């Protein structure tokens with residue numbers, strides 16, 4: 001993954017086009033979560049986590065991701081983590097430097 005990354009979780013499974021648009025705007029690659037891979041919404045090669053790849057971009061934008069330990073294991077070396085999730089209690093906010101409590 002290049003220095004900027006976006007990761008699309010199951011919460012934005014119906015909105016992947018918008019995630020892609022945003023990533024293109026700021027020159028980021030897109031990562032996936034296992035739920036997305038298991039649902040055949042994204043390919044395994046993009047999966048980040050315990051059973052996927054390990055990444056450490058300077059900026060990691062986590063969109064629609066709950067923050068399961070299995071996912072965190074693959075991105076915890078990232079620099080600045082920004083999370084977007086409407087659930088203020090989502091575990092991802094424990095890892096995020098910046099959090100946006102909103103639907104994407």
Ligand SMILES: Cc1cc2nc3c(=O)[nH]c(=O)nc-3n(C[C@H](O)[C@H](O)[C@H](O)COP(=O)(O)OP(=O)(O)OC[C@H]3O[C@@H](n4cnc5c(N)ncnc54)[C@H](O)[C@@H]3O)c2cc1C
Nearest residue numbers: 009010011033034049050051052064065066068070071104
């Ligand atoms: C042995 C094992 C290995 C695993 N390996 C991996 C792995 O390598 N990688 C991995 O990712 N997972 C892995 N998992 C699965 C992991 O435990 C989680 O199930 C998975 O990471 C959850 O994915 P998620 O956050 O996309 O989905 P969910 O947990 O379903 O979270 C979706 C989130 O989206 C939010 N949301 C809903 N609507 C919106 C919206 N409109 N805008 C923004 N947010 C919204 C919800 O509030 C929720 O927090 C593994 C599990 C096991 C048991």
